[in-house]
Amino acid sequence: MKPFAFLSDFDGTLSQRDFYHLMIDRFFPEWGNQFYQDWKKTKKINVEFLNIIFGKLNLTEEQLLDEIRKIPLTPGAIEFVNEVQARGGDFYIVSAGTSWYIERLLQVLEIPNVTVISMPAVHENGALRIAPDTANPFFSEVFGLDKRKVLEDIRGRYRTVLFAGDSEPDLEAAKAADIAFARGELRELLKRDGVSHVPVDDYHAISGYLNNNGWPE
Template sequence: MTINAIHSTAALPSWTILCDFDGTISFKDVTDTLLDAFGMSGWQHLEQQWEAGDIGSRECMAGQIALLDASRRELNECLSSLTIDPGFAEFAAYAHKRKVPLHIVSDGLDYAINFILQANGLSGIPVIANSLRQVSERRWALDFPYHNPQCLKGSGVCKCGVAKAVAVNKILMIGDGRSDFCVSQVADHVFAKKSLVDECRRMGVPFSAFRDFSTLPALLDGLLEQRERVYLAPVEQLIIRGMCDQPS
């Protein structure tokens, strides 16, 4: 009776997955692809200012999206040409099976991300991103529902703020680059590729390197099993002591 009571009240710490989109799930940066195809003169200068650290990504992207010259049909045709990691769907299904909430958190475009997910037969995954809005037949604007005025990076989506808002307990971050550097420092573990690997090493952040999503179900399994071993060991010791303390 005592053993059953201990097991029934021992709740494992929960995890939430925050996953970047551009360059992580998608092979190409979606915004850059649209700008290459439809951007008017001036968007490259904004990109250079952002890369130099003179402006934040929010200011950069707001200016760049205002320079898009494309109809919705043209935009959709371009988005249809973009591909995602073929292993992502399996990983999303596996996370759901293991009851680990998965959120896509991107400093990119919500419309584009949702369009690409739907084109790949994926639905039901929450997307937290900047809001793309059509203002005329060929012009667009960007709104920032997840902007944090205190964000040190001046991001459109403050991923650190999102992490604090959605994570129940532990945070698993999946990403590839610059927009993931800050939030990786507050994550409990990172699945990292490309430049994020070097950043995690530099900052001493716990991480697992990966190349594509096909390896991530096994990595997630290992992380969850490690959590269970660490958490259940004290409970098992308590059970054993309780049994040994019983009068013979």
């Protein structure tokens, strides 16, 4: 059994902002931000929402890759991935977005040996369409991917499992982790549910916490 795995959400956690927010701000800020506010009043941010946003894009694959290259990472992210691996851990990205843009960004940044567990997507007619695999054992009717199921599956291969996230799709996985690091609204959700967690703003803070309190062995 390996010593530990670190599971990180991508959008809004490993990256500073969700890719859909970046696309809204870049291409249709007025409509997109109003649509987002209206959607949040009654629904969760899910695959249907993402496909509406990404379906508004009209970009060639190369233009879309240019946008992906601009995704800003949270401070300390790359250094932290390297630190996890140097200490004998494995780093996973677990995302209810799509591996289409995550894996391409990892290639651009030359970040090796990171396992991405997410949903497939296709680029067609200028748009990006997420296509969840309903036969996948980690499939979720709500978010497309059940991160808690992913974490519990991974747990069988590691002595310790750590998790970092920022929003509602991360909630159940954070509850199941040995240590949960929380950004954004995930902090309030965990606090509401009485779940112990470590509030952080970036990966420097996560590294600092583990340096002070001990890395899993």
